[in-house]
Amino acid sequence: MRRFAMTIACALVVVAVLAPAAARAHCGAEGCPFVRRGLNTEVGRLSFDLRFQDITQDKLWSGTSETTIEDVIANTETHGEVELYTHTRSWVGEVRAAVNDRLSVVATLPFIERQHQHWLRHTPVYNPLFLNSWDYQGLGDLAVVGRYDALGGGSGGVLSLVGGIKAPTGRTHVPNQTIDNYGYESTLEPAVRPGTGSWDWIVGASMARPLPWRKTIPVSANVLAKINTKGTDDFKVGNELQIGLAGGYAPIPRVTLLGQVNFSDTGSDKSADPTEAAHTGMSSLFLTPGVSVNVASGISMYALYQARVWGRSDEPTVVANNHVMIGTSFAIVR
Numbered sequence: 001m002r003r004f005a006m007t008i009a010c011a012l013v014v015v016a017v018l019a020p021a022a023a024r025a026h027c028g029a030e031g032c033p034f035v036r037r038g039l040n041t042e043v044g045r046l047s048f049d050l051r052f053q054d055i056t057q058d059k060l061w062s063g064t065s066e067t068t069i070e071d072v073i074a075n076t077e078t079h080g081e082v083e084l085y086t087h088t089r090s091w092v093g094e095v096r097a098a099v100n101d102r103l104s105v106v107a108t109l110p111f112i113e114r115q116h117q118h119w120l121r122h123t124p125v126y127n128p129l130f131l132n133s134w135d136y137q138g139l140g141d142l143a144v145v146g147r148y149d150a151l152g153g154g155s156g157g158v159l160s161l162v163g164g165i166k167a168p169t170g171r172t173h174v175p176n177q178t179i180d181n182y183g184y185e186s187t188l189e190p191a192v193r194p195g196t197g198s199w200d201w202i203v204g205a206s207m208a209r210p211l212p213w214r215k216t217i218p219v220s221a222n223v224l225a226k227i228n229t230k231g232t233d234d235f236k237v238g239n240e241l242q243i244g245l246a247g248g249y250a251p252i253p254r255v256t257l258l259g260q261v262n263f264s265d266t267g268s269d270k271s272a273d274p275t276e277a278a279h280t281g282m283s284s285l286f287l288t289p290g291v292s293v294n295v296a297s298g299i300s301m302y303a304l305y306q307a308r309v310w311g312r313s314d315e316p317t318v319v320a321n322n323h324v325m326i327g328t329s330f331a332i333v334r
Helices: 002-021 069-074
Strands: 046-062 081-098 103-120 131-139 142-152 158-167 178-181 184-187 200-209 216-227 240-252 255-266 282-296 299-313 317-333
Touching: 046 069, 046 299, 069 081, 081 317, 103 184, 142 200, 255 299, 282 317
Parallel strands: none
Antiparallel strands: 046 081, 046 317, 081 103, 103 131, 103 142, 142 158, 158 200, 178 184, 200 216, 216 240, 240 255, 255 282, 282 299, 299 317
């Protein structure tokens, strides 16, 4: 019991150290926050995942509540950009390799399809003539993360340290990314393109602890921070922090009911061009039920539904009510 308390204390210290250095996440542009260990899929020396994520950001939000387009327009400067809609479909490939009993490496690479709309405030009321839309696709940025089991192991709890990098492998320019909108440039901001063009650092910690009750899976906690640098056109995407807690219950063999609580927080984007849209800082809390099924030896399928139950933004923005993720996992080398 004392050992478990020390593990919890270490995890809380990591949260306290990382939280001030990072900040709030735009789930629509970067994917959904979730605890990977909480999916309860089989793992081996070499494993592969392929998952699909769908996110529709179509709710105008300001502060801690929904708002109207009239209120957003009233608080936007003349000829400024108003974010209205982003729909993202992502296919994410993931490779996990266990180097030894304590060290593992995970690499992820997304392919992104996205529709994005924003409107220029040439008039004090909404006019569809000034709406710009983009429909594009491309490879996203490659992330490579290592996990080292620093404390514990075996049948007890384990505390792991996480570190890695996101490389600028994604598509940074799309056709017609800058459009003339009645004499004013309307540009698709780098933050919503498939790749940001920046090298970013990933640090954090994760913890897993078996529970004493039958048919339960280990409870898992995850803290990840992404420290972003300047990328395309000197645009800097806001730093991110994600915190999650996950568990599950297996009512019948091969089927596990999943549950997670996820928090995301991202800082405001910074653009070198004052006329270019820069997303505001925001925080979100999600409840994430799901299910995983072990369909055969080494092969699992899973699905998660993520509901946004609380949010806060520094300025008006557009958010998603929910997110959907479906995936499959293959443990090739057991």
